Amino acid sequence: MTTQTILPVNTESLKEISLQNNEPAWLTELRLEALELAGQLELPRLEKTRLDRWNTQSYGAYQATNVIDSLENLPMSVQGLVKDENLEGSLIVQHNSGVVYTHLSSELAKQGVIFMDLHTAATEHGDLVKSYLHKAIEKGENAITALHAALWNGGVFLYVPKNVEVTLPLQAIFLTDKETATFAPHILIIADTNSSVTYVDNYVSGEIEGNVVHNGSVEVFVKAGAKVRYATVHQFGNEVTDLSYRRAVVENDGAIEWIVGEMNDGNAMSDTSSILKGNGSSTDAKVIAVGSGAQKLNYTTRAQHFGKNTPSQMITRAVLREQSTAIINGITKIEHGASKADGQQTEKVLMLSPKARGDANPILLIDEDDVTAGHAASVGQVNPEQVYYLMSRGISRTEAEALIIYGFLAPVVSQIPLEGLRTQLQALVERKLGR
Incomplete structure (x- = not known):
């Protein structure tokens, strides 16, 4: 069409x-x-x-x-x-x-x-x-x-x-x-x-x-x-x-x-x-996303290797509330001749509502033999055992869930280069999560 x-x-x-x-x-x-x-x-x-x-x-x-x-x-x-x-x-x-x-x-x-x-x-x-x-x-x-x-x-x-x-x-x-x-x-x-x-x-x-x-x-x-x-x-x-x-x-x-x-x-x-x-070139990508309401989100992170000895790292974390939906793609493409390339990626989606929908799609496209590549992906809800453990230590359910969510997002938030920007992002996460 x-x-x-x-x-x-x-x-x-x-x-x-x-x-x-x-x-x-x-x-x-x-x-x-x-x-x-x-x-x-x-x-x-x-x-x-x-x-x-x-x-x-x-x-x-x-x-x-x-x-x-x-x-x-x-x-x-x-x-x-x-x-x-x-x-x-x-x-x-x-x-x-x-x-x-x-x-x-x-x-x-x-x-x-x-x-x-x-x-x-x-x-x-x-x-x-x-x-x-x-x-x-x-x-x-x-x-x-x-x-x-x-x-x-x-x-x-x-x-x-x-x-x-x-x-x-x-x-x-x-x-x-x-x-x-x-x-x-x-x-x-x-x-x-x-x-x-x-x-x-x-x-x-x-x-x-x-x-x-x-x-x-x-x-x-x-x-x-x-x-x-x-x-x-x-x-x-x-x-x-x-x-x-x-x-x-x-x-x-x-x-x-x-x-x-x-x-x-x-x-x-x-x-x-x-x-x-170029040879020895590298990339490190960290993405954090929070969806709410009826939002539709589609986020793709890519690394395309042409040079030799080229490491790439991609980490994406997405949290979804209410009826929001998200497609999270990670694509590592290692071209022929890019020997000793190392492509790693992780996509994780945490859903806070039974109506939320998330897809994590790790994709490896490799046209060279002498390389290292790996991926990890998960889509799930807040772990009830983790919530129970925190509640057993005197923490309320709401705060327990919040701590788990912030821990889930921490690998990206902690990498923000400015303290003011980290604080801003933390406040935006809290707003998006309705806290």
């Missing part, structure tokens, strides 16, 4: 938007090519999930935003996310269709670090952006990626020069609170040879009267010997459909670490992938 994609913008309107933003000609052309593809391609086919039954049409229209000069002028809905004094030095905030606040610490600027919205970077660093934009996540993969390539706005461009080690995390906040505004940030990160950086972002929604589609993409390029830690928390309300692709390309001896908190209230799909291109 073919589902026709209804385009939220026509060619002339897209040209006008690109002109208003003073985008270079190559970017305008790229957008127009992507829009044409979006009208031809189908939605991605997900395991046991019908995207055509989700709200995937509420893109709204591009709306210009006003830059602010002080964090005090940020919307109250995100004020609490920038209180950590360590984060205020390097911060980008996007509000609906555009970035409204950008600040890079003077120390990092002196070292040659570039941290700005992607629109500006496409003009000021055009050759660099053009070389990498849509190279990890290609515009023609499906209708979602094509629409994103045509419509993306705001976003982040982060470049870390050779041999530069960024010790403090850089942060970005993405807020949608207007259903009529297109919200499709694109994150492009390039960590040059032997550099290191930690990047943290939050996706938040305010009070929205209608529906919004977040169509977001993250591309990370990890050069030889570089190390990137990417931490992200999505906490959209139930009015937002979250469609997110994340992909890293890792060269010789490079490393990418993903830490993902999927804490949305609406339907959500994400695909987090690491392409281990």
